[in-house]
Amino acid sequence: MYANNVVECGDRMLLWTRDEDRAILKACRKKGPRTKVIKNLAKSFEEKTESQIKDRYAELIRLMKKADSAAKQAAYREKVKQQAAAAADLSHQPAKRSRVEPPKREPNKAGPSKF
Secondary structure (H helix, E strand, C coil): CCCCCEEEECCEEEECCHHHHHHHHHHHHHHCCCHHHHHHHHHHCCCCCHHHHHHHHHHHHHHHHHHHHHHHHHHHHHHHHHHHHHHHHHHCCCCCCCCCCCCCCCCCCCCCCCC
């Protein structure tokens, strides 16, 4: 999944670089997406406002969650496929027959019966 690097912002286009995306994620991972962090990022980026940076951070997090969810679903599908293949392999093998032993009787400890 890729982030849309060109975003329409009113009457102009806003371009986001991978380096900017990395800087946003790194700064927010360290200290959280706090106002101070966003303000410092806005100062370091040319022509990017705090609001635009907040929106970009939210979009990046949404994309990361979506990618994580897709990866988990793909792993689950692969696991189910492997289990089905293993079950199919087992169904083609002849069943093993095992002899069931009758339960052993313990001798009567009270002695022989009078009857």
